[in-house]
Amino acid sequence: MSKNNDFSDITYNRKSVRVYDQKVKISREEMLEMIQESTTAPSSVNMQPWRFVVVESEEEKAKLRPLIRFNKKQNDTSAAMVLIFGDMKCYKYGEEIYNRAVAEGKMSPEVRDEQLAAIIPHYKNFTRQEMNDVIKIDSSLVAMQFMLVARSHGYDTNPIGGFEADQLAETYGLNKDRYVPVMIVSVGKAEEAGDNSIRLEADRFTTFA
Amino acid sequence: MSKNNDFSDITYNRKSVRVYDQKVKISREEMLEMIQESTTAPSSVNMQPWRFVVVESEEEKAKLRPLIRFNKKQNDTSAAMVLIFGDMKCYKYGEEIYNRAVAEGKMSPEVRDEQLAAIIPHYKNFTRQEMNDVIKIDSSLVAMQFMLVARSHGYDTNPIGGFEADQLAETYGLNKDRYVPVMIVSVGKAEEAGDNSIRLEADRFTTFA
Numbered sequence: 179m180s181k182n183n184d185f186s187d188i189t190y191n192r193k194s195v196r197v198y199d200q201k202v203k204i205s206r207e208e209m210l211e212m213i214q215e216s217t218t219a220p221s222s223v224n225m226q227p228w229r230f231v232v233v234e235s236e237e238e239k240a241k242l243r244p245l246i247r248f249n250k251k252q253n254d255t256s257a258a259m260v261l262i263f264g265d266m267k268c269y270k271y272g273e274e275i276y277n278r279a280v281a282e283g284k285m286s287p288e289v290r291d292e293q294l295a296a297i298i299p300h301y302k303n304f305t306r307q308e309m310n311d312v313i314k315i316d317s318s319l320v321a322m323q324f325m326l327v328a329r330s331h332g333y334d335t336n337p338i339g340g341f342e343a344d345q346l347a348e349t350y351g352l353n354k355d356r357y358v359p360v361m362i363v364s365v366g367k368a369e370e371a372g373d374n375s376i377r378l379e380a381d382r383f384t385t386f387a
Numbered sequence: 388m389s390k391n392n393d394f395s396d397i398t399y400n401r402k403s404v405r406v407y408d409q410k411v412k413i414s415r416e417e418m419l420e421m422i423q424e425s426t427t428a429p430s431s432v433n434m435q436p437w438r439f440v441v442v443e444s445e446e447e448k449a450k451l452r453p454l455i456r457f458n459k460k461q462n463d464t465s466a467a468m469v470l471i472f473g474d475m476k477c478y479k480y481g482e483e484i485y486n487r488a489v490a491e492g493k494m495s496p497e498v499r500d501e502q503l504a505a506i507i508p509h510y511k512n513f514t515r516q517e518m519n520d521v522i523k524i525d526s527s528l529v530a531m532q533f534m535l536v537a538r539s540h541g542y543d544t545n546p547i548g549g550f551e552a553d554q555l556a557e558t559y560g561l562n563k564d565r566y567v568p569v570m571i572v573s574v575g576k577a578e579e580a581g582d583n584s585i586r587l588e589a590d591r592f593t594t595f596a
Binding site: 186206213214222265278314325361378 | 391392393394395418419420422423424427428433443444474484487491516525528529531532535536539546559583585586593594
């Protein structure tokens with residue numbers, strides 16, 4: 179599929195699409211490519227706490243259906259439902275990430291050691307609430323970029339927040355204390371046009387100082 | 388300034404920029420335009436809970452400086468520090484938003500009435516934790532889009548999470564119980580190249596079901 183590279187079209191014409199063409203599937207290769215492209219999004223101390231579960235089979239979508247409150251049509255027709263979780267133990271990836279930065283010549287071993295010595299204990303000492311906030315913010319950044327990247331691939335999305343959050347992780351074999359659901363994004367080829375919705379004028383909610 | 392419309396360049400070459408050209412300011416008109424363009428981002432039930440405070444004067448930046456833990460260079464050199472808050476009472480804008488949708492022919496009065504009757508009590512009944520999560524997720528979506536929109540305008544950004552969250556609202560005249568800080572984004576013309584940082588391979592944190 180040829181890529182769309184028109185920033186204005188991708189970004190300003192993105193709308194939430196509820197009904198997808200059920201004949202159009204997305205290969206695992208392309209899905210991983212879209213996820214990879216989404217992760218140029220930034221994260222706090224580059225810890226990349228986002229974790230993805232791509233629900234694409236009919237069987238697994240059927241398990242998801244009762245956990246979604248209002249957006250069952252998206253589950254029924256999309257190529258995939260992308261579950262985005264935040265990892266409360268994301269710091270377990272810290273050494274790997276910072277070692278890779280050194281291996282690729284983007285960081286000196288001294289800076290790595292200094293930063294890891296500060297970051298890992300800091301993250302381990304977070305309260306559950308503090309870590310919740312960090313992983314929800316970081317995972318939402320990657321979610322927004324994923325929605326735009328999907329459009330560059332010719333697909334559309336719908337971000338979904340209404341689901342049984344306490345059941346999502348375990349339904350897909352994840353420890354619910356560690357993996358906190360942030361958002362579900364349906365993705366596929368649009369069959370019906372997306373929602374038209376209005377936005378407030380920027381000066382209604384912006385002040386200058 | 389001519390716009391960049393190259394999605395791949397804007398999105399995949401975005402890096403956190405720490406040092407900006409201090410001679411380059413951003414007009415309030417252009418800043419509002421960038422914020423407006425950012426808000427095509429989606430939000431839960433279209434409640435648009437994001438609130439922006441653009442700190443651009445030397446005097447107000449001087450007040451911000453001690454509240455920022457590690458990124459003082461960005462505060463010192465950027466054209467502006469954009470404070471993004473989430474509004475714990477965002478439902479107060481509900482009627483205005485849904486009335487606008489009806490006025491613009493995007494929603495029938497019946498759908499408006501039905502949706503507001505469900506949404507407003509639901510939002511009012513949220514626990515503080517539940518509302519915290521919704522506004523942090525929604526405000527992060529708009530923050531990501533703002534970082535990309537800024538690049539389309541020829542600027543660069545740095546998302547900043549290390550600040551004295553309990554002091555940020557009141558320093559800028561906002562009620563701290565209502566306005567919860569989510570992120571600060573520095574913005575300006577890059578003077579030094581942004582950070583090079585690595586990303587994990589997508590298949591390290593993605594599973595298919």
